[in-house]
């Protein structure tokens with residue numbers, strides 16, 4: 001079982017819903033659609049035509065790249081859009097996701113001038129407001145495990161250290177822009193586990209806004225959801241994902257280990273299986 005937490009603009013509230021994680025479909029896994037209801041266009045307007053051309057262009061490019069931004073139409077009917085696929089999925093999966101997303105976003109946000117759709121594999125958005133190169137903090141979606149991370153009183157620090165190692169490398173990645181993945185065996189007195197992580201920024205960000213975005217994503221998961229054993233955070237401009245795999249082996253000899261920090265944070269006050277305190281039923285949203 002996993003849970004999703006969402007922060008939503010413009011209403012700025014949180015909600016969660018549960019998700020069964022045993023889906024075996026090859027279809028993309030939808031997380032949430034954010035249709036902005038504050039600004040609508042009319043049917044058969046130029047904005048609608050431009051929006052639909054934009055979504056088609058994104059869809060057609062998705063077998064070729066993991067990221068695309070596009071601008072269609074003249075003011076005041078200009079539509080800006082983008083898609084971003086996770087760097088650790090192949091182009092087939094990326095393209096399937098973007099093709100589904102571009103159809104669903106137009107279907108579900110029929111007349112809205114701005115919208116986001118988040119899947120576990122990709123995100124698609126369009127807007128009448130220019131957003132390229134800007135760091136944006138909303139809307140955010142977090143999918144996280146209800147199991148606590150191994151060695152949970154040190155995990156926050158372990159993950160934070162991992163991020164400090166990965167972030168300096170993110171702007172120099174070559175094959176897929178702004179994407180770094182990593183796997184490390186964490187060996188601690190309490191036990192060993194594999195930490196598999198990835199970070200990724202939208203390539204329109206500059207390195208400093210990319211860093212800001214990834215630190216924001218880490219701060220979101222480290223404050224929202226306890227210390228989950230795995231999490232996937234999508235923000236409008238960056239993605240953070242980590243998973244942990246506990247190893248069955250016995251603890252290694254203490255001499256090979258760093259000493260336990262006397263400053264390690266206190267254990268979680270929540271029992272591992274209890275829902276987080278912010279849990280609420282999902283409100284009726286979007287269509």
Ligand SMILES: *[C@@H]1O[C@H](CO)[C@@H](O)[C@H](O)[C@H]1NC(C)=O
Pocket residue numbers: 037038039040111112
């Ligand atoms: C925009 O359309 C949505 C339905 O899609 C509606 O709920 C909302 O009130 C509309 N917003 C405005 C400002 O008219």
Ligand SMILES: *[C@@H]1O[C@H](CO)[C@@H](O)[C@H](O)[C@H]1NC(C)=O
Pocket residue numbers: 090092093
């Ligand atoms: C792409 O990844 C999916 C899911 O992991 C896999 O089922 C598929 O075979 C892969 N396709 C190619 C061409 O590698």
Ligand SMILES: *[C@@H]1O[C@H](CO)[C@@H](O)[C@H](O)[C@H]1NC(C)=O
Pocket residue numbers: 030032033104107108287
């Ligand atoms: C689109 O809206 C329909 C209901 O109108 C809902 O069942 C469906 O889950 C939504 N799909 C997405 C991708 O938001």
Ligand SMILES: *[C@@H]1O[C@H](CO)[C@@H](O)[C@H](O)[C@H]1NC(C)=O
Pocket residue numbers: 133134135136206209
């Ligand atoms: C970084 O993002 C901010 C918005 O949060 C934007 O104002 C600024 O121009 C961006 N920096 C660059 C170099 O694009």
Ligand SMILES: *[C@@H]1O[C@H](CO)[C@@H](O)[C@H](O)[C@H]1NC(C)=O
Pocket residue numbers: 165166169180182
């Ligand atoms: C960061 O990049 C350097 C140089 O390419 C490499 O040696 C190092 O292993 C990378 N670190 C991580 C954590 O990926």
Ligand SMILES: *[C@@H]1O[C@H](CO)[C@@H](O)[C@H](O)[C@H]1NC(C)=O
Pocket residue numbers: 069070071132133203204205
């Ligand atoms: C894509 O984004 C960049 C900013 O990173 C912008 O300069 C460029 O015009 C955009 N391209 C399109 C086709 O909108």
Ligand SMILES: *[C@@H]1O[C@H](CO)[C@@H](O)[C@H](O)[C@H]1NC(C)=O
Pocket residue numbers: 156160222223226227265
């Ligand atoms: C994890 O660390 C961050 C800062 O590094 C802090 O804001 C957060 O409260 C910590 N979370 C827990 C559960 O200790």
